[in-house]
Amino acid sequence: MFAIIGNRVLGPLYADSVIEEDLRWSFETFDDSLFMVFFWIFTGEYIDSLWNCMSKTNSSVLCPVVFISYFLIGNLVIVSLFTALLLNSFEDSDLYPKRKPSVKHYWTLIRFYVYEKFLKGKKMSKKEINEDERSSKIERGKLTNRCDTQKNKINVLIRIKRFIRGDKFELIVNIVIIASCISLALDNSKVESNSELHKTLILLNYVFTGLFLLEMLLKWFGFGFINYFTNVWTLFDFAINLVAVLEILYGIIMHLGHEVSGLTVLRALKSIKLLSKWHGMKMCK
Numbered sequence: 001m002f003a004i005i006g007n008r009v010l011g012p013l014y015a016d017s018v019i020e021e022d023l024r025w026s027f028e029t030f031d032d033s034l035f036m037v038f039f040w041i042f043t044g045e046y047i048d049s050l051w052n053c054m055s056k057t058n059s060s061v062l063c064p065v066v067f068i069s070y071f072l073i074g075n076l077v078i079v080s081l082f083t084a085l086l087l088n089s090f091e092d093s094d095l096y097p098k099r100k101p102s103v104k105h106y107w108t109l110i111r112f113y114v115y116e117k118f119l120k121g122k123k124m125s126k127k128e129i130n131e132d133e134r135s136s137k138i139e140r141g142k143l144t145n146r147c148d149t150q151k152n153k154i155n156v157l158i159r160i161k162r163f164i165r166g167d168k169f170e171l172i173v174n175i176v177i178i179a180s181c182i183s184l185a186l187d188n189s190k191v192e193s194n195s196e197l198h199k200t201l202i203l204l205n206y207v208f209t210g211l212f213l214l215e216m217l218l219k220w221f222g223f224g225f226i227n228y229f230t231n232v233w234t235l236f237d238f239a240i241n242l243v244a245v246l247e248i249l250y251g252i253i254m255h256l257g258h259e260v261s262g263l264t265v266l267r268a269l270k271s272i273k274l275l276s277k278w279h280g281m282k283m284c285k
Contacts, residue, residue, distance in 0.1 A: 001271040002070055003033040004184045008268075010066060013057040025049050026056070027066075030185045037070060046071060164222030173215055177270045180208045184268050208267065209244045216241055240269060 010027040026049075027033045036049060046067050053063040163169055183204045192198060216237060219228055228234045244267060 001181065001268045002037045002074060003030060004181060004268040006037060006066055006070070007033040008184070008187075009062060010053065010057070010060075013060055013062070026053070037074070044071065161222045164218050169218075176208065176211050176215075180212075181268050181271055183208065206248070209241075209248060212237070212241050212244070212267075212270075236272075237270065240267060 006027045007030050011029070011033070014026050014028040025032060025036050027036060050063055050067045053067070054060065057063060183201055186197065187201045219234060223231075223234070229238070
């Protein structure tokens with residue numbers, strides 16, 4: 001995610017620079033961006049690279065903003081991940097053994113079961129039993145085929161909602177997010193506008209935008225509008241989808257096609273959701 005954003009934000013500045021000096025580390029390509037982020041910025045050894053970026057891009061203010069924010073946010077993410085792994089390792093250890101139920105607890109459950117099963121039922125009179133049987137027969141007689149059909153429809157809707165709220169749907173969404181990030185990584189300033197790769201990436205941009213809109217609509221149905229617009233992650237997705245749709249509409253209205261692609265990089269921010277899932281990781285033993 002960091003490499004993709006850096007490549008899309010600073011990459012064009014490197015390409016349009018009038019200085020023909022070849023830098024060893026830069027954001028001009030995705031490969032260079034990846035090495036720059038992990039081996040220089042995250043480790044804190046980014047001063048020389050920042051100076052080269054400012055000299056290459058004519059002292060662009062984006063250079064210090066990107067470098068410093070990457071250093072702070074990246075290290076915060078790394079510390080959070082290691083902290084989550086450490087806490088999970090303590091939860092899985094035997095430092096806090098589970099409390100076993102006592103014999104007294106079992107006897108309490110047995111007495112409660114015997115009372116509910118045998119003693120409580122005997123207190124009901126025959127008149128009450130006959131009234132219950134008569135009312136149950138009347139209720140069963142009111143059931144029709146139409147009610148059964150409606151019940152089947154409700155069951156189908158409930159299954160769909162369970163699928164949307166389940167882990168399988170979330171796994172599919174995560175796979176789409178990873179594929180979207182890969183397509184963004186392939187799209188850089190060195191890709192020719194008339195090449196087949198560029199045309200394919202344009203098509204993939206529309207496809208991924210449509211898939212994320214479909215995800216949004218399904219979550220509206222599965223979670224409801226109130227739950228959707230009161231959750232931080234779903235609001236985050238809604239903002240990114242809104243920006244993506246506005247960008248496409250602006251390009252169509254202004255007859256720019258895919259030239260307005262600066263905001264498309266925001267789609268890479270969806271990968272932050274993948275990091276949020278790491279709190280459930282288990283430490284290997």
